[in-house]
Amino acid sequence: MALHRPLLAGVLGLCAVLATPVSATAAPASPHAGGSSHHADSLRSLAAPIGLRIGTAVNTDQLASNATYRNITASQFSTVTPENVMKWEVVEPTRGTYDWAAADRLVAFAQANHQLVRGHTLVWHSQLPSWLTAAAPQMSPDELRAILRQHVIDQVTHFKGQIWQWDVVNEAFNDDGTLRDSIWLQKLGPGYIADAFRWAHQADPKAKLFYNDYNIEYTGPKSNAVYALVKSLKAQGVPIDGVGFQTHLDTQYPLPDLQSNLQRFADLRLDVAETEVDVRTTLPVTATEQSAQVAGYTQTLQACMAVKRCISYTVWGFDDGNSWVPGVFAGEGAATVYDEKFQPKAQYYALQQALELGKGAPHRTGIGAGRG
């Protein structure tokens, strides 16, 4: 997989470090974590008055085996994203044989807990099944296109009516703004992107269809290239509804213009979402670094709240024990809002406080389906 160029979040002093938590009740979850009995200070409850959804990526092994993990997932968040179980290698490990079991269980969990689901992801260069990566180089463009079309249509059809937002195409660009040299680009040319949106729309006309990428949170060659792409897709009538900004941040890099960048995409009459937020730093974490992490969470949530078409804010896992970061960035971690023992950190209270203080933010209208 591509290593993300660490992003910035460390605008020290940009946001005040929280001295006092908004509430001491952040904690895990009442036994009635589902249903409508969420604590008034939960992230999902605090975000509800402005129509904002707060989400998390979910590790479905933890969800099945760990009651604390399950309770926090249910009580704090109003959307869930499968961290891995809707990816192609999981849903079709053998050609023609689908295994939806893990994804279906997550969808059922979400429904039981009145959560919406972000489907992740239909077209990507990574986590492809080995039968596909082995055979693709020898396939004709027509053959590969038929396989991709079938994949998109079968998966979206399977979950029809159950997915709020689909990440239809994920990470199609390089950081310099050129298209990534994936098997899709090599064999099908750049038109595979528009095709994927058309196929997904055909299979579930009500799902909101997103383009999703990292390092597009600030303006620059990559963000500008995605902007040009989605503007052109809209102009051609391709059924795209939104852009997902993954927002994997690192305290050593600045994040200069997230809000205005989100706004320029929103001005194209697209919804926007922060889809995979985390803020990593070097270990062990110093007080200065944690301040920068707190600032990163505050800044990213406030930017979303300030943009009316920013309809969801999703963290890429909520606890440090299950974060992807240490496995990929040597010597870094502590990127989430709960520690390894599922205790909320200052980063959690920063989200709580931003929501508390942002009650006057514009009410989102994009919760239902529909374009324009």
Ligand code: 9MR
């Ligand atoms: O968090 C995911 C991790 O468990 C997987 O091993 C990894 C495989 O590439 O994918 C991680 O999730 C990625 C997401 O699907 C797309 N954006 C970047 C995320 C972090 O790598």
